[in-house]
Amino acid sequence: MPLSGCYAEAGSGAAYVETAPPVEIDTAPTYSYDGRTVYYVHDRWYTRDHGNWVYYRREPDTLYRYRTRVREAPRARDYHWRQASPRHEVARPRREAPRAVRVQ
Numbered sequence: 633m634p635l636s637g638c639y640a641e642a643g644s645g646a647a648y649v650e651t652a653p654p655v656e657i658d659t660a661p662t663y664s665y666d667g668r669t670v671y672y673v674h675d676r677w678y679t680r681d682h683g684n685w686v687y688y689r690r691e692p693d694t695l696y697r698y699r700t701r702v703r704e705a706p707r708a709r710d711y712h713w714r715q716a717s718p719r720h721e722v723a724r725p726r727r728e729a730p731r732a733v734r735v736q
Contacts, residue, residue, distance in 0.1 A: 647689040653678060657685075663698050672699060 654660075657678060660671040670679045676687040677695050688695070 648679075648681065648686040649689055650681075650684050650686050651678075653685040663695065665692070665695055665698075670695065 654673045656673050657671050660673045660678075662669050662671050664670075665677075665679075668679045668681075670677045672678075672695075677691060678685055678687045680686075691699075
């Protein structure tokens, strides 16, 4: 879906393009950069500027280092596949329920 935008210069010298936010902006990874929250969606860093959504035309070096560090981080362990098979489970002794007592 092509989006139109306009070119502008940010105060830090990084160029950005004004655009509509992508649908996935709410679930995108975030980072605090240059005093703002930036969102990484579809290989671009988006942020708010004076009430408008913009993305950086060229990825700033700080955001590049952060993004590549995150991508190279080790994968979290997945313990869901380690379920014990029934033949290896230890049988636990059954406890009987306490006898019912009639209350008058």
